[in-house]
Amino acid sequence: MTVLVTGGAGYIGSHMVLALRDAGRAVVVLDDLSTGFRDLVPDGVPLVRGDIGDADLVAATLAGHGVTAIVHFAGSIVVPDSVKDPLGYYLNNTVKSRALLAAAVAGGVKHFIFSSTAAVYGEPETSPIDETAATAPISPYGASKLMTEWMLRDTAAAHGLTYAALRYFNVAGADPQRRAGQSFPRATHLIKLAAQAALGERPYLEIFGEDYPTPDGTCIRDYVHVSDLARAHLLALEHLEAGGESLVANCGYGRGYSVREVIAAVKRVSGIDFPVLKAARRPGDPAALVAGVTRIGATLGFRPALDHLDTIVADALAWEEQLRRRRDGAAPLAPQDESRIAAAPAAG
Ligand SMILES: NC(=O)c1ccc[n+]([C@@H]2O[C@H](COP(=O)([O-])OP(=O)(O)OC[C@H]3O[C@@H](n4cnc5c(N)ncnc54)[C@H](O)[C@@H]3O)[C@@H](O)[C@H]2O)c1
């Protein structure tokens, strides 16, 4: 009953490893450490360093650890990079997912959970978007993920494994116990960058476009706390293990915040003002992306626990501070005082 977490040394995967461990599950991580970090894998969790496309390594890992389920996070994630290097993205996200899936079938794996993305919807015409909306990705990244969803659907039908393809909206925040967080120095995500600006690690933050058809002219996104997201995966795994049907489900909160609202939250929670500059639109950014969340609630019984923008921002800020302390050799931050989370005012 061991769960293989691919990409378990990365941002979201490391939170899934924590959620599985906290639930008492046996876990093994497969990660090539291309954007991941060995120290995000907790002590006692085996880390197999290697490529998900390496069929022999995956077969040996599945057999050696008695793997019955795979949670597949490993991949390349930067949308503009996928436009510059589509073949690299199709290789890492699609071709290698195919190899992993083939090894899963050969190894008798029963359940497969896959990190999909709101990018499969492209430029949606409705907001919130539910899972029945047309999929029309506008980037190779989104297309590479949608093709993997299709491979999963067809492979599950042919070989009897069950799967969940979870379409994440904007993942942010960090483990409230300060054990993991977004650690990649060249990360491009708004809340991470704003937290760095607040802590003086970058001189300013840019707003990419203020002329969108939204109330304040900036893009709206549905920010989901990474620890809630990990819990949704755990529910999906339990659902499949209990004999539940395969599913495709959005992961978000069903509520969006604009770039300006996010910046205001980071300034409010940190108590620090930082320079904000106007910049041109970033190509390929839809004006608004908000998840329809009926399905994940109804199918998995998912109920958010950390769905306040200020909570997400507070945890992101604390993780940046934690990274700085590690760099400086200072004592780590104490785990989050949960009463502070409960007391955090709702933003908006
Ligand atoms: N971060 C988001 O907001 C977001 C949104 C939607 C979907 N996703 C998806 O979630 C997944 C995890 O994203 P993340 O933000 O944690 O990114 P990340 O870069 O922190 O994690 C990816 C991990 O996969 C590993 N990896 C990459 N290619 C590999 C390979 N070929 N073999 C073995 N290991 C490999 C990396 O070393 C890294 O540890 C990705 O599949 C991504 O597409 C992320």
Ligand SMILES: O=c1ccn([C@@H]2O[C@H](COP(=O)(O)OP(=O)(O)O[C@H]3O[C@H](CO)[C@H](O)[C@H](O)[C@H]3O)[C@@H](O)[C@H]2O)c(=O)[nH]1
């Ligand atoms: O310095 C910045 C960074 C971002 N933004 C804006 O903030 C919003 C959020 O941007 P992120 O880069 O944080 O996230 P994205 O919405 O672009 O991307 C996320 O959602 C995508 C789905 O559409 C993919 O899944 C991707 O992996 C995931 O990070 C966008 O409007 C972006 O233009 C800024 O204004 N300034």
